Amino acid sequence: MKKLSLLLILIVLLSCRKNQPPTCIITHPSNNAVFAHGISIPISVDANDPDGTVSGVKLYFNNIGIANLENFPFNFELNTDGYTSGNYTIKATVTDNSGLEASDEVQITIDADLPSVTTSDISGITVSSANYGGNVVSDGGAAVTARGVCWSTSQNPTLSDSHTSDGNGTGSYSGSITGLTCNTTYYVRAYATNSAGTTYGNQISFPTSQCPVNIPVVTTTSVSSITKTSAQSGGNITDDGGAAVTAKGVCWSTSQNPTTSDNCTNNGSGSGSFTSAITGLSCGTTYYVRAYAANSVGTSYGSQVSFNTDDCTTVKDYDDNIYQIVTIGDQIWMQENLKVTHYSDGTEIQLVESVSEWDALIQTDKAYCWYDNNSSNGNTYGALYTWGAAMNGASSSTANPSDVQGVCPKGWHLPSDDEWKQLEMYLGMSQEEADKYSAYRGTDEGGKLKETGTTHWSSPNTGATNESGFTALPAGRRTNTGIFVNLTTHTEFWTTSQNNSNDAWYHSLNYNYEQVYRGDHYKNTGLSVRCVKD
Numbered sequence: 403m404k405k406l407s408l409l410l411i412l413i414v415l416l417s418c419r420k421n422q423p424p425t426c427i428i429t430h431p432s433n434n435a436v437f438a439h440g441i442s443i444p445i446s447v448d449a450n451d452p453d454g455t456v457s458g459v460k461l462y463f464n465n466i467g468i469a470n471l472e473n474f475p476f477n478f479e480l481n482t483d484g485y486t487s488g489n490y491t492i493k494a495t496v497t498d499n500s501g502l503e504a505s506d507e508v509q510i511t512i513d514a515d516l517p518s519v520t521t522s523d524i525s526g527i528t529v530s531s532a533n534y535g536g537n538v539v540s541d542g543g544a545a546v547t548a549r550g551v552c553w554s555t556s557q558n559p560t561l562s563d564s565h566t567s568d569g570n571g572t573g574s575y576s577g578s579i580t581g582l583t584c585n586t587t588y589y590v591r592a593y594a595t596n597s598a599g600t601t602y603g604n605q606i607s608f609p610t611s612q613c614p615v616n617i618p619v620v621t622t623t624s625v626s627s628i629t630k631t632s633a634q635s636g637g638n639i640t641d642d643g644g645a646a647v648t649a650k651g652v653c654w655s656t657s658q659n660p661t662t663s664d665n666c667t668n669n670g671s672g673s674g675s676f677t678s679a680i681t682g683l684s685c686g687t688t689y690y691v692r693a694y695a696a697n698s699v700g701t702s703y704g705s706q707v708s709f710n711t712d713d714c715t716t717v718k719d720y721d722d723n724i725y726q727i728v729t730i731g732d733q734i735w736m737q738e739n740l741k742v743t744h745y746s747d748g749t750e751i752q753l754v755e756s757v758s759e760w761d762a763l764i765q766t767d768k769a770y771c772w773y774d775n776n777s778s779n780g781n782t783y784g785a786l787y788t789w790g791a792a793m794n795g796a797s798s799s800t801a802n803p804s805d806v807q808g809v810c811p812k813g814w815h816l817p818s819d820d821e822w823k824q825l826e827m828y829l830g831m832s833q834e835e836a837d838k839y840s841a842y843r844g845t846d847e848g849g850k851l852k853e854t855g856t857t858h859w860s861s862p863n864t865g866a867t868n869e870s871g872f873t874a875l876p877a878g879r880r881t882n883t884g885i886f887v888n889l890t891t892h893t894e895f896w897t898t899s900q901n902n903s904n905d906a907w908y909h910s911l912n913y914n915y916e917q918v919y920r921g922d923h924y925k926n927t928g929l930s931v932r933c934v935k936d
Contacts, residue, residue, distance in 0.1 A: 423502040424451035426459070428494050430508065441482055443510070448475040449496040462493040487514035487544040487597060514544030517594035521551065521603035522576070529584035529611045535576035536568070536592030536603060544596040546570050553579055553590045558605060561593065584613035584644075616643040618695035622652070622704035623677070629813065630685035630712040636669075636677040637693025637704050645697040647671055652678040654691045659706060662694060685714035717935075719811045720744045727935070728871040731828030733821070734935035736814075737873050739784025739893075743770065746812045751791055760884035765904055765925040766790045773878050774886050782858070783877035783889070786928030789896055789906045792816055798900040803934065806898045810933035817934045819899035819920075822909045826918055829870055849916035860890045865916025874911050880928030894921075894929045 429446045449459050461469040461478060469478055480492070493507035522535030534551045550566035552559040559565075568575040582588060588610065592603035619641035627634040635652050651667035653660040660666075667678040683689060689711065693704035716724045719742040726737040744750050754760050754769040763769055768791040772780040787809060793816065796806040804818035817825075823836050829847035849865025851872040856863055858875045878889035894910040901907055905922035908929055912919065923929065 422452040424449060424496040424498050424504045426494050426496040426504040426506045428492060428506045428508050430492070430510070443480040443482065445478045445480050445492060446475050447478065447494045447506075449494070449504070451496070451498045459494065459496045462491075462495070464490050465493070482512050485512055485543070487512050512543070514596055514598040515540075515542035516598050516601040517542045517546050517572075517596050519549065519592045519594040519601060519603045521590060521592040521606050522574075524590060524606055524608040526578070527608055527611060529613060530582045531578055531580045532582065532588075532608060532610070533576065533578050534566070534590060534592075535574060536594075537574040538572040538594045541572050541594075542596050542598055542601075544598060546572060546594050546596050548595040548600075549575060549593065550577075551579070551590050551592050552602070553588050555586060555588060557589050557607075558602075559589055559591055560602070561600060565593070582610050584610050586610050613644045615645045615697070615699050617700045617702040618643045618647050618673075618697055620650070620693050620695040620702055620704045622691060622693040622707050623675075625680075625691060625707055625709040628709055628711060629718075630714065631681065631683045633680045633683065633689070633691075633709060633711065634677065635680060635691050635693070635707065636675065637695070638675040639673040639695045642673045642695075643697050643699060643702075645699060647673055647695050647697050649696040649701075650676060650694065652680065652691050652693050653703075654680055654689050656687060656689060658690050659703075660690055660692055661703070662696075662701060666694070683711050685711050687711050717811055717814065717933075720746050720748065728873075730825060730870050730872065733825060733828070735825070735872060736933045737871065739875065739877055740787075740809060740931040740933060741780045741784040742809060742811070743785070745794055745809060746807065751787075751809070757884035760880065760926075760928075761882070763788060763882075763926040767926060768794070769926075769928075771880060771928055773880070773889055779889070783875055784930055786877070786880050787896065787931055788928060789900075789923075789925035792896045792929075792931050793898065796898070798906070799898040803936065804898040808898070809931060813936050814933040815936055816896065816898050816931065819897045819907045819909075821934060822895075822897055822918075822920075846917055848911045848918040851918065852911055858890065860913040863913050876911075876913060877930045879923075879930075882924040882926045894923070895932050896929045900925070 427448045460467050489511050491507055491509055495505045497503045517538055518540040519536055519538045524532050526533035536551055538546050538549055547570050550568040552563050552565040554563040566577055589605055589607045591605050593600055618639050620637050620639045623636040625633050625635045639647055648671050651669045653662055653664050653666040655664040669676040669678055689709055691707045695702055712718055717727055718724050721742050723741055728735055728737045752769045754771055755775045767788055770785045770787045770791050792808050794808045799806050799818050800820055802820040804815055806816050808816040810816055826847045827836055829850045831847055849867050850870045851874045852866040853873045853875055854866045854868050874893055876890045877893045879894050880886050891913045894908045897907045899907045901922040906925050907922050910919045
């Protein structure tokens with residue numbers, strides 16, 4: 403009975419031993435199971451059956467049988483050529499004679515290679531475009547999702563530069579690059595992109611065609627600073643036409659569409675804006691102006707601008723006040739009192755109205771006012787200026803002419819004491835009287851300077867004939883203490899000649915006399931100004 407039990411135990415043990423399943427182990431040399439495309443992956447399969455009855459071992463790649471194995475361990479080279487990028491399963495199955503099975507599997511990833519692309523020759527080159535081409539020879543194991551060409555004026559252009567988009571896939575493609583600059587060298591490379599990245603083809607360089615040459619493009623500047631004999635214009639060359647500008651300026655004529663055969667300025671060469679002084683004009687005349695620019699191709703002209711020079715019988719100050727003028731002997735005088743509030747450079751003259759502020763002025767202060775602080779009086783009688791304002795900082799002058807522009811417009815000046823004497827001699831004062839001329843002495847030419855009648859002058863306006871055309875009006879004055887006096891009865895005009903550091907000479911006319919009087923006032927007195935042409 404004991405022997406039978408032992409035999410049964412042995413049979414059971416043997417039966418259990420024969421029913422043990424086989425084992426299967428797959429190994430490969432990658433820790434992260436990621437492999438480059440186009441390589442051979444060494445794979446090792448080791449199988450074992452405790453019963454020693456293995457009937458078959460198979461190796462699968464993505465469920466497709468690729469090998470029957472014998473003799474373990476078994477080494478196998480898996481070539482990834484021909485496989486696209488992606489995730490794959492390697493599986494080995496072991497079966498024994500009793501039908502028991504064991505398997506093992508591993509996951510691997512195959513990465514794609516970069517695509518292979520070539521750059522075609524450039525053709526059809528113009529001043530601003532060219533034809534290109536490329537060929538994606540290989541997709542590298544993954545679909546090509548973008549392709550085209552890149553270009554730049556620097557070598558080795560990339561997608562960060564200008565580039566085209568020519569679809570996807572392998573094979574050849576072509577197109578046209580536009581928006582190029584003439585006479586410029588460009589560099590071009592084809593590109594192709596797949597999941598592995600972007601690759602570039604060989605670099606090709608080419609120059610665009612030479613820039614065409616045309617006549618320049620020039621505009622004419624509006625005319626400004628117009629006087630009787632001069633004006634200012636200019637132009638702006640916005641395009642040299644592709645060749646250097648060798649001459650530029652403005653042309654003018656009394657006939658329309660002036661050319662370089664007429665009067666012209668020469669403002670040198672080069673593009674950009676320029677300013678031209680137009681001189682030697684005749685007063686009261688219409689002129690036509692055009693800017694011009696010349697290069698190797700020819701001369702072009704801007705639009706025509708017309709303007710009129712100031713009238714021969716008037717003069718204009720900085721504030722655009724217009725004054726009639728009169729010629730007396732060899733002198734040309736303003737026929738009206740000055741009323742400008744700026745110097746000819748645009749500097750504003752101080753307006754002082756209050757009595758206390760005027761009283762506080764010192765001998766060198768520059769100030770003006772309107773009589774009774776009423777600007778409408780200025781329209782008729784002009785402004786009243788301190789000597790400092792009339793002189794604009796110039797030193798005393800007794801010369802004839804004085805050469806002191808002072809508050810007068812450009813081309814005009816404040817008369818000296820001797821210029822007033824000369825005026826009176828033109829009107830009849832003898833040389834003997836002139837030689838005896840002294841302070842506070844009058845001459846009989848005053849009536850010839852005064853406006854006739856009593857519209858402005860108080861009665862009787864003695865001796866007034868205005869035969870000179872000077873047309874003096876009774877503008878009054880402002881005393882150095884700030885008080886307004888003598889409107890309608892007197893008028894007094896500054897000269898450039900001082901009597902001493904505190905006083906300057908003036909010449910005056912009176913409603914009750916026909917003489918011209920000469921005297922001096924404190925320099926901070928407000929008197930009228932008449933200007934004489936240079």
